[in-house]
Amino acid sequence: MTKRVGVIGGGQLARMMIAPAVELGIEIRVLAEQDGMSAGLAATATGDYRDVETVRAFARDVDVITFDHEHVPQDVLRALVDDGVAVQPGPDALQFAQDKLVMRAKLAEIGAPQPDWAAVSERAALQAFLDDHGGRAVVKTPRGGYDGKGVRVVREASEADDWFEAFAGEPILVEELVDFRRELAQQVARRPSGGMAPYPVVETVQKDGVCAEVFAPAPQASERTVEVAARIGTEIAAGLGVTGMLAVELFETSDERLLVNELAMRPHNSGHWTQDGAVTSQFEQHLRAVLDLPLGSAEPLAEATCMINILGGPQGASIDERFSAVMRAHPEAKIHTYGKASRPGRKVGHVNVVSDDIDDAAYVARSAAAHFE
Structure with missing residues (x-):
């Protein structure tokens, strides 16, 4: 019997779940906030995710509800649970991604390192x-x-x-205000039955508060850093009862301490590299996890992958027009677009380059992304 996954939110994260859902034989349905959103290809309903009856109607005939974002109110989530709907991750976990004060208190309770x-x-x-x-x-x-x-x-x-x-x-x-050397991110997939799959820790670079570049695995990360990051991720996933993908944003200090900055309980920008650089992409893994299916391998396919976000461009410009130039100049670059109109600073797509050398991957990915500026 075909499994049916309902995704609340019609953004680019839901959009990037569509292809792996098709490959796995999963029927994916999306509740989009409005017409014309990134995940419109799979939008079976349009409406307000804050309205209980709208969400109840959407959830009526799916096997599991999951999310493109963490903004669905707790009363809506708990109404679904009361109706017997499988919600992954559930409201008890999502509260820690919805309220940073609640998150900090819980991380202190389980002993996670934090500022x-x-x-x-x-x-x-x-x-x-x-x-x-x-x-x-x-x-x-x-x-x-x-x-x-x-x-x-x-x-x-x-x-x-x-x-x-x-x-x-x-x-x-x-x-x-943490005096950090760099920012890292640790992703972990967790099934409702408890199985987990941590990905390699990656380095993230922010621009004006937005993730601009990701280097996977994190360059020059010590064996201890890799082990500690994975342990922090898996302990948080288990301690908070997260199901699906969890991203733990980390500060790495000059003395190699790791401190938890933020949490995301869904596919995350720091994991876009997995689409082309890992055995199982974070989007496929999220679908597997929320359906409690066996998890795929989280191993990288090469020594290095660089992900560069395509941020904005001229107001209203179509990034589709730039494709031919990029394809000619950088045939090794994989381009992922979100179906959004350009606007300065807006995430409208990303570029992945897989290589045996991180500097080569970064050079090509940056060059490819520059065509869209």
Whole structure:
């Protein structure tokens, strides 16, 4: 019998689940927020993911519900669970990706390494944290931030006054400003029955708060770093009850400590390299995991893969027009587009290059991506 997976959210992550679903003989259905979204090829419904009855109707005849994003409200998720729908990951896990304060408290409970942090709801508490941490800190909105949104570096507590007012007495998150050497990401797939498959830890490079480049596996990572990153990922996946793909964003300090920065419970930008550089892509692995099917190998196919995001370009320009030039100049580059109109800073696609040399992979991937700027 064909398995049916319902994906809430019609963005590029849902779009990139379509091809592996077809290959695995899985019927994939998408609840898109509006017409014309990236995953429109599989959109069987359009509507508000915040509306209980809309989501209930969508979930009525699928085997499992999963997500393109983590923004579905808890009351909607729990209504599905009460209806007997298999929700993967479930609301008990997703809450830790939806609220950063809840995440920090849970990570402290399970002993995961993380920066110093505090929940603050007024200026004096934030100033006390600043005074204890060298006069600089990072403040974050607990909910809703991504790709650099909802994050500020502050030196004076007054710089967060607008957030204190907007949150009307509810706490916001403040963290120490970590002096990190680079950023890493550890992905792990986990089945409801408990089986796990960690991917190699990768290095990520951010531009204006958005992931711009990924190097896989992370260059010059020590054996200890590789082992610790995998252990952190698997312990968080098990400790939080995550099912499907989990991405753990990490800071690596100059003394090779690893600290947890953020979590994502879905396919993640740091794993796009797996489409061409690993035995099993993160998108296929996510489908396998949420259906509790045997997991595929997470081993890389070559010494190095470089992923470069295609960010924006001229307003309204079609990236399709640039394909021919890239194909002629870089036949070894694999281009993945999201079906989005260009806009400066917007993720509209990515380029993967697989090689035996990371510098060669990066040169070709950057050159290919530059055609779309």
